[in-house]
Amino acid sequence: MPRLSALLATLLCASLLAVPAVQAAKLYRWTDRSGISHYGDRPPGAAPPSEVQVIPFRTEPGAIARLRVQQDGDRYLAWADNSLSGPIEVRLDFTHSNNIAGSPSLPAYATVAARGSAVVAVLSAQDPTRGGDFELSLRSTPGDPAARAQNVDYLLPLQQQQFRIDQGYGGHFSHTEPEHRYAVDFAADIGTPVLAARDGSVMQVESDFDKAGLNLEKFGDRANFVRILHDDGSMALYAHLKADGGVLVRTGQRVRAGQQIGLSGNTGFSTGPHLHFAVQINRGMKLESIPFRMSGPQGPLRLSGGTR
Structure with a gap:
């Protein structure tokens, strides 16, 4: 032997x-x-x-x-x-x-x-x-590398009538990498209710981080977040949630579109309070964000442009 x-x-x-x-x-x-x-x-x-x-x-x-x-x-x-x-x-x-x-x-x-x-x-x-x-x-x-995302209309992931996009598709501040390229940063006061933009299952949460700053080495891969898996294998990421009690769901839980899943905050690599939202898929050991359609109270949103 x-x-x-x-x-x-x-x-x-x-x-x-x-x-x-x-x-x-x-x-x-x-x-x-x-x-x-x-x-x-x-x-x-x-x-x-x-x-x-x-x-x-x-x-x-x-x-x-x-x-x-x-x-x-x-x-x-x-x-x-x-x-x-x-x-x-x-x-x-x-x-x-x-x-x-x-x-x-x-x-x-x-x-x-x-x-x-x-x-x-x-x-x-x-x-x-x-x-x-x-x-x-x-x-x-x-994520499953065999997943194929469907063309779905997402709901606004915040419970607020007035909203502002601080950084959209291809934002130069932090949306230049493939996993962020089609992310959207919504301005939101700390404690604003965060809503599921689509039906799915809670796949992953982080709720124990309590710091924020612009040090990329310290904060670049850290924030409180919820990752929701959709039935087509795509995943929605809701990030920079509130430090204390910002995550209101548990892993494995099934959620419906419009259901509250957390509270917005300012954790991780961030210039200020906001919600980072992205739809991602696994393309062979690599997370990539993908374009998506989203509607708010006044109709379809324009998701490109803007920078924090």
Whole structure:
């Protein structure tokens, strides 16, 4: 039997506005009677021959996918566990490989159902007569890459008669990247009711962030938000919600168009109170915003132009 070892890598989150503060975690290492090294995120159930070594490392508590490596005879199964109430796509890579190959070959991709798990690859020795080791990384993106968005008329996502668009499609301040290009920033006082613009299911929420500023490194991927999954696989993002009590729905909850889901605020990378709204799809491990139609109290909205 080959001498294999697996290191559970710190997971990387590739989603917009989905990376909470880093916290400490523990990795456990021990050696069995055959001299094989094992790594896991919890100590072994039975006492191993060698002392269990505790290795502290840092991880993202809100990462949307968790890498789990399970020994299966003389091979290892690399699982991805989805923490979201909606589908995700994952990519598994070697960061280091010595005499170890994956089936399918890495990088390997998988779509994982809501709150589900999937084996992304099976890892085994290329030459069974000698030892080997490996390290892995897992990236994840919300959404099913096979989704096809329908042409739908969205409702105004704010409960207010008078509204102003501070930044529309292609805004030069922060709407230049594909995941933001077709986003719209609505001016809104803190505490303005935020409404679902379309029927769907709450896929992901962040409600624990309480800071705002123009430091892109500190705040660029952080804000309180609600992500709603639509029946066609597209996703609506409602971001910069109020710091305290700004999220009024829970993951897995079904919502109807016009239902209140939160309160507007000023969290994350922001010049002032507003609601950031975008419709996104996963186009192969990459979130992209897409154009959409929206109607307000006075009829169809013009969504292009404007800058904060």
